[in-house]
Amino acid sequence: MRPWPLALAIALAVGAIGIDRSAAQDFPSRPVTIVIPFPPGGAFDATGRIIAERMRLALGQPVIIENVGGAAGNIGVARVARAAPDGYTLSYGIWSTHVINAAIYPLGYDVVKDFAPIALLATSPQVIVSSNAVPAKDLRGLIAWLKADPGRATLATVGPGSPPHVAGLLLEQLTQTRVRFVPYRGGAPAAQDLLSGQVDLSILQPAVVLPYVRAGKLRAYAVAAAARLTAAPEIPSADEAGVPGLHVSTWSSLWAPKGTPKEIVMKLNAAVTEALADADVRKRLAEIGQEIPPRAQQTPQALAALQLAEIAKWWPIIRAAHVEAQ
Helix, strand or coil, X not given: CCHHHHHHHHHHHHHHHHHHHHHHHHCCCCCEEEEECCCCCHHHHHHHXXXXXXXXXXXCCCEEEEECCCHHHHHHHHHHHCCCCCCCEEEEEEHHHHCHHHHCCCCCCCXXXXXXXXXXXXXXXXXXXXXXXXXXXXXXXXXXXXXXXXXXXXEEECCCCCHHHHHHHHHHHHHCCCCEEEECCCHHHHHHHHHHCCCXXXXXXXXXXXXXXXXXXXXXXXXXXXXXXXXXXXXXXXXXXXXXXCCCECCEEEEEECCCCHHHHHHHHHHHHHHHHCHHHHHHHHHCCCECCCHHHCCHHHHHHHHHHHHHHHHHHHHHCCCCCC
16 A cells, blocks of 8 residues: 555656646747836836737737836846746846846845746947046046046946946946946936036946937947947947946846746747847837847857856956945
8 A cells, every 4th residue: 555655646746747748838828927127118118018019929928018116126026036937927137137136135036046047138238428528538538537536537327236336346447447426316317417517427328328429418438348339330349449348238138937847938038039030129129229139149048148157247346346235
């Protein structure tokens, strides 16, 4: 009689595997929700919505966007970390939510171990800009101006650990300069104070600053990347402009809870790659300063490697600067 419990356990396990495979084969049989961990509006929200709209065609089911803002994106990401690993609740994550925040905030989840990578969606290299009152005309001139009076220049951020703040830390490290960081509630108010000359410079998203640059109201020195931005080919890359390695991109990505079956992850990945190959999607993303990664960088494995590389790059910089949540 004793073998029966073991036999029953094996039978139940085999049955569960069969159910999992069946669920993966039938996926999706109902709407898929993508949690964007920020309020509606802005380039990140727009990017997620553009791609989700096209994914619907590939999946044959509605793809619903749910904005869950708060705590620098941590509330929305935590919700997905606790969701069922069935592919129906996904996290739209960016560079800060899935790399930077873990070095600053006490999180109730592990950004590496608690998520299954699906795909890199887009990259958005930051643009180094200044008020027109700053005398420097190019990036080398800006660095010379910063070195002439260390700690005098002000750099607008969107709070501790925000992309402009972390980019500024890297700028200081690479150029042996010092600036005074001035926190704002968002990129738009930071840009407004740049326009009025209340703050000297910043490193912001293309969608925020390019309209002002093209109107002659702000000066752009470089794109914080190795290559020029498709949406603004007239602006040199940081490598060209004199500060090699000043690369800061607020990339966006898609993640599932850990334990999501591989078959489901690959179906979602296929839907993303189909969306990113769509000419209309590419055009709409380019209009808001989003760069589409090459096909080889759209795999789950490539996203996992990118995350680990970014952690290795940024966590030491953040910790050395003693950046703390406020």
